[in-house]
Amino acid sequence: MILKMEIIYKTPKGTEVTFHSDEMTPEKALLLVEDLQKTGRVKNITLYDQHDTTWTVKELKKYVQSLEEEPHNIVVFFDGGFDISSSNSGLGCVIYYEKGKKQYRIRKNALVEELNTNGEAEYASLHLAVNELETIGIHHMPVTFTGDSQGVINQLNDEWPCYEEELLRWIERIEAKVEQLGITPEYKLIPRKKNREADHLATQALSGVEIYSNSELE
Incomplete structure (x- = not known):
C-alpha cells in the first residue's frame, strides 16, 4: 500500500x-x-x-x-524462453518479499511443452509467478511485476494493443488471477541484464534442471 x-x-x-x-x-x-x-x-x-x-x-x-506476520513489499521478476528445435519452453520467476522484518526470495522454474512462441513463454512465466504468489498467501497487496519483454509489459499496461488470440488468453488468465487475489499490480520494464536471475532459471528449465527454493536472505 x-x-x-x-x-x-x-x-x-x-x-x-x-x-x-x-x-x-x-x-x-x-x-x-x-x-x-x-x-x-x-x-x-x-x-x-x-x-x-x-x-x-x-x-x-x-x-x-x-x-509483520504477512508477506509484503513484493517484487516479482519473470522471464520465458522458447526453443524452436524442441518446441519446449522454459519459464523462470524470482519473488522477493518481506515477512517479520526479514527478507526472502523464491526461485522457481518450469519446463512446458504446449506453447508455440516466445511471447507465450513470457506470459506463461508471469502466470507461474502469480500462481506462486497465491501459494505463499499473497492477497490484497500491491505487487511490482518486472520483466524485460517490452511487448508483455506494454500490453499489460494497456499501452500496446494485443491482436494474437493465444496471448490474449494468457492476459485474461493473469488478470483474472490478479483480480481474484486482490493484488494491485504495477508492471515495470527493466533491461535484460537486470533480469538475469529469471532468465537463468528459464534457461535451466530448458536444460531439464528443475529449481525451487524459498530462502531467507542475509
Whole structure:
C-alpha cells in the first residue's frame, strides 16, 4: 500500500495552511505522523491510499502490525524462453518479499511443452509467478511485476494493443488471477541484464534442471 498525507498546519497566531505529501510507505507515514504531532501545531492529518480510501492513525498502526506476520513489499521478476528445435519452453520467476522484518526470495522454474512462441513463454512465466504468489498467501497487496519483454509489459499496461488470440488468453488468465487475489499490480520494464536471475532459471528449465527454493536472505 502507498499512502499520501494531507496536513493542516496552524501557526501560534492562528494562520492555517494545507500541505500535501509525496507517496510513502505506511511505516514512513506513521513515523512522520508521530513526529508532526509532537510539534503541537498540526490541526489535522488525513491519510489516504492509492484508492482514495482514508485511514485513521489507529487503523494504520493495526495494518502495519499485521504486515509483520504477512508477506509484503513484493517484487516479482519473470522471464520465458522458447526453443524452436524442441518446441519446449522454459519459464523462470524470482519473488522477493518481506515477512517479520526479514527478507526472502523464491526461485522457481518450469519446463512446458504446449506453447508455440516466445511471447507465450513470457506470459506463461508471469502466470507461474502469480500462481506462486497465491501459494505463499499473497492477497490484497500491491505487487511490482518486472520483466524485460517490452511487448508483455506494454500490453499489460494497456499501452500496446494485443491482436494474437493465444496471448490474449494468457492476459485474461493473469488478470483474472490478479483480480481474484486482490493484488494491485504495477508492471515495470527493466533491461535484460537486470533480469538475469529469471532468465537463468528459464534457461535451466530448458536444460531439464528443475529449481525451487524459498530462502531467507542475509
